[in-house]
Amino acid sequence: MIGSAKALAICGPKKCGKTSLICRLVAELSQRQLRVAVMKHAPHLHVLDVPATDTDRFRLAGAAATLLVTPGGWALHTYEKPPLESLWQYLGWADHVLLEGFGSSPLPKLVLRPSLDPSYAASLDPATVLGILDDPGRLPPGLFPDARLRLTPEAVDVLLHWIITDFLAR
Template sequence: MRLYGIVGWKNAGKTGLMERLVTEVTSRGFTVSTVKHAHHSFDVDHPGKDSFRHREAGASQVLLASRNRIALMHELRGDPEPSLQELLTQLAPVDLVLVEGYKRDAHPKIEAHRAVTGNPLIAPDDPTVRGVASDTPLHLDLPVFDLDDTKAVADFILREVGL
């Protein structure tokens, strides 16, 4: 499975870049899936809904299905968080999986960076970061892209993964 990550600190532009990359890469005829890591508790369900009630009653997994989409929720109930590699086994085959987050994992990555956040770059200390997409010029020994130049970032990622 071809895998490429987008990492960066909070408010660095990761999600916007991910969204634009999915649009750009799929417009070129490739299939794309995404994985997003959340550092906090989150819920995709709503109190009072049937699926929420199933989870609250103790179901380990709840599968919602309609003619438009399916969603599988798996309650960990104290079990350790699955690794990225374990999660990838849950995905159907696609041309490219884009991963937002998981900055400590070993897959290749682009760092999203906005100067206004004041956060340091991850790239200089992480050899898995292969390039930086930034809103300010940077002088690095890595490719640096304008954060809004989605086409150039997509070209780079597709070359890197052999597509």
């Protein structure tokens, strides 16, 4: 839970289709009048400030954070990685929060195509894995035996039904 929002991490090896799946889920859940937010984990450093801009100059001067407000929205730039729990305050208004990545978090998760990288799958806490989306013939026997949901990655309609009738209803 993030505030009153239900949080569900979609994780899996690099380039396995996480972003495409999340975009499809966001579109479908939004059509059902659910307020959906997305949080993405980027394991590599992203430069958030363009060099020589005002916000970059504030950072170089020693600002701990910069809040940029524009006619199209706002962005908070902090300059160190925050604890995951400290970010909930920004997304608690949503009905549902989908997280891309965050495989090592204690959040409930769906694992997309774990067969593509068995070492990645082995790094996950099986107690947090609610479901697996992979081609059945590719899954190693016994992988995440307690996962309640086992689907092919193309079964998005079935996944949506599960999210709405089971996951969000809990």
